[in-house]
Amino acid sequence: MAADRDPSAAVWIRARSAEWQTLAAETAAVPQRAHATVDEALRTLRTYRAVARHLASARRLLPGSFLATALDSACATLHLAIRRQPRFGRARLLTLFRDDIPAAAASIRTTTLWIAALFVASALAGWWLIATYPALVSMIASDRMIDGVERGHLWTDQLFSLAPPELLSARIFSNNVVVTLGAFCSGILFGLGAFYMIAFNGLMLGGLLAFTHQYGLAHGLVRFILAHGPVELSVMCLAAAAGTALGESLIRPRLPTRTESLRRRAAELGPLLIACALLLLGSGLIEGFISPSRHITIPVRVAVGLGYWTLMLLLLSGKLFPANIRRTASRSSASAAGLSSR
Amino acid sequence: MAEEELIVRGLTGVDMSLRIAGPGTRSYAFLTDWLIRLLIALTLILLAVMYRLLPSGLSALTRVVEIPALVLAPLIYFLYHPVLEVLMRGRTPGKRKAGARIVTIDGATPTVGPLLMRNLFRLIDSMPVFYMVGLGCCLFTEKRVRLGDLVAGTVLVLEEADATRTLGRLGEAMRHSALPLEALRLIQDLLDRWRDLEKQQRTNLARGLLAKVDPQCQLLRESAPSEDALRDRLEALLGGRS
Numbered sequence: 015m016a017a018d019r020d021p022s023a024a025v026w027i028r029a030r031s032a033e034w035q036t037l038a039a040e041t042a043a044v045p046q047r048a049h050a051t052v053d054e055a056l057r058t059l060r061t062y063r064a065v066a067r068h069l070a071s072a073r074r075l076l077p078g079s080f081l082a083t084a085l086d087s088a089c090a091t092l093h094l095a096i097r098r099q100p101r102f103g104r105a106r107l108l109t110l111f112r113d114d115i116p117a118a119a120a121s122i123r124t125t126t127l128w129i130a131a132l133f134v135a136s137a138l139a140g141w142w143l144i145a146t147y148p149a150l151v152s153m154i155a156s157d158r159m160i161d162g163v164e165r166g167h168l169w170t171d172q173l174f175s176l177a178p179p180e181l182l183s184a185r186i187f188s189n190n191v192v193v194t195l196g197a198f199c200s201g202i203l204f205g206l207g208a209f210y211m212i213a214f215n216g217l218m219l220g221g222l223l224a225f226t227h228q229y230g231l232a233h234g235l236v237r238f239i240l241a242h243g244p245v246e247l248s249v250m251c252l253a254a255a256a257g258t259a260l261g262e263s264l265i266r267p268r269l270p271t272r273t274e275s276l277r278r279r280a281a282e283l284g285p286l287l288i289a290c291a292l293l294l295l296g297s298g299l300i301e302g303f304i305s306p307s308r309h310i311t312i313p314v315r316v317a318v319g320l321g322y323w324t325l326m327l328l329l330l331s332g333k334l335f336p337a338n339i340r341r342t343a344s345r346s347s348a349s350a351a352g353l354s355s356r
Numbered sequence: 357m358a359e360e361e362l363i364v365r366g367l368t369g370v371d372m373s374l375r376i377a378g379p380g381t382r383s384y385a386f387l388t389d390w391l392i393r394l395l396i397a398l399t400l401i402l403l404a405v406m407y408r409l410l411p412s413g414l415s416a417l418t419r420v421v422e423i424p425a426l427v428l429a430p431l432i433y434f435l436y437h438p439v440l441e442v443l444m445r446g447r448t449p450g451k452r453k454a455g456a457r458i459v460t461i462d463g464a465t466p467t468v469g470p471l472l473m474r475n476l477f478r479l480i481d482s483m484p485v486f487y488m489v490g491l492g493c494c495l496f497t498e499k500r501v502r503l504g505d506l507v508a509g510t511v512l513v514l515e516e517a518d519a520t521r522t523l524g525r526l527g528e529a530m531r532h533s534a535l536p537l538e539a540l541r542l543i544q545d546l547l548d549r550w551r552d553l554e555k556q557q558r559t560n561l562a563r564g565l566l567a568k569v570d571p572q573c574q575l576l577r578e579s580a581p582s583e584d585a586l587r588d589r590l591e592a593l594l595g596g597r598s
């Protein structure tokens with residue numbers, strides 16, 4: 015080994031060994047701390063600087079040695095601890111809802127409108143397709159659904175008898191989340207996946223409406239989707255628009271590489287997906303408790319649907335939070351910035 | 357060609373390297389986590405089924421126990437990774453067992469955003485079956501990342517806590533022992549693995565090591581020295597006691 019042949023390395027090792035023992039003990043303790051006091055944080059910084067200094071010397075005197083590897087590992091452990099972000103607190107949550115979600119929604123506003131247009135066009139195409147070729151309904155509906163409609167019953171009529179509303183909501187929520195997030199994720203295929211998801215879902219909705227219309231049951235289906243549909247479909251369009259934007263970042267990168275561009279766009283759009291998931295949670299509850307109920311009248315359904323849709327618009331435009339909360343938050347973030355700059 | 361290490365620019369200007377975990381470590385961690393969440397979900401489902409067997413007089417309990425259990429089971433199954441990775445700052449019990457953790461490409465602990473994003477893309481990575489997209493991506497990307505990591509800017513690296521621990525022990529040994537660093541490291545390695553090795557194996561290794569670093573040792577002249585005596589001698593050498 016180099017240290018055994020090189021006297022300067024051997025001397026260096028003997029002189030530093032006691033310090034390494036202390037540094038190793040301090041390094042091992044750092045990841046265990048959930049919260050660090052100011053003194054502990056400063057001590058960690060000092061340890062980091064010392065370990066980095068020893069690492070540089072070890073690489074020069076004993077390149078490729080076990081000692082250099084051990085110091086490298088200690089340095090990386092401390093680096094991770096120092097670069098750790100604060101916990102996701104209330105202030106961060108407020109920033110997410112007040113700034114990040116509206117900014118993400120605004121950045122894809124035009125794309126969302128185009129995606130909504132694609133959805134409507136697909137729904138119209140689906141209506142035309144099934145109205146013209148009724149046999150094709152077997153492509154978008156199961157045999158059980160078709161049999162039921164032919165006997166004059168909508169599949170939505172029996173939802174309450176299939177499962178309790180709580181379970182129904184949970185099942186609907188997970189299904190919607192998978193579809194919506196799938197629309198976003200599939201945008202990575204240069205946006206084509208998102209297009210496919212929207213076109214397919216539009217085609218299905220239009221086709222099913224046309225099919226139920228042939229048996230005089232379309233009003234029942236519309237009645238069913240009135241309360242939860244506006245938000246559910248809007249969220250789907252929103253997620254697909256975000257997926258398309260993700261695909262666009264690959265087609266037309268704004269940063270030097272496509273990977274960097276994709277990463278940046280995903281980070282910008284991430285908050286929007288949190289909003290989508292939350293909105294779908296509410297939508298699932300409405301679909302599980304309100305939509306299948308026979309006792310809830312159409313005006314109530316319209317009110318719920320419109321009310322929830324307005325709430326969604328307020329959330330996406332950043333107007334959901336009162337002005338005083340916004341002022342308090344900006345004051346506290348300004349004072350935090352002042353503290354950090356000092 | 358896949359990289360073995362993630363080079364991170366340190367805050368003091370000294371670069372450091374983190375060893376990137378390969379598909380094997382990933383699979384091991386994932387399977388461990390999968391077993392844990394499956395076990396929890398199955399327990400909840402079993403709990404719900406057991407309540408069905410209760411006398412009908414207790415049916416009021418259905419809403420209190422059965423439904424929450426049936427709702428919780430899929431929730432735990434699907435939210436296991438995102439929630440634990442956020443709470444444990446880039447680790448899960450499976451990753452901890454496999455000795456791995458998630459870091460950002462600049463070597464920092466990832467925040468909530470990237471952690472959620474990498475989990476979101478499990479939808480694509482798990483396609484069509486058995487994480488084939490993710491594993492394929494892992495095999496062919498430079499930093500052995502799956503699609504979710506690529507989008508979130510994260511990398512799975514190996515934790516080397518043992519190296520730091522050994523640094524401390526070696527620091528102590530070097531203060532007292534006159535043996536060269538490499539010999540101290542070999543002794544430390546053998547003592548660290550002592551319990552994991554078979555009796556015959558550790559005795560042979562200890563004798564071989566003593567023959568090199570301490571040829572005058574009395575134990576080498578004995579035909580069958582006890583393993584405790586060999587271990588004591590190695591510890592004495594490490595502690596600088598001749």
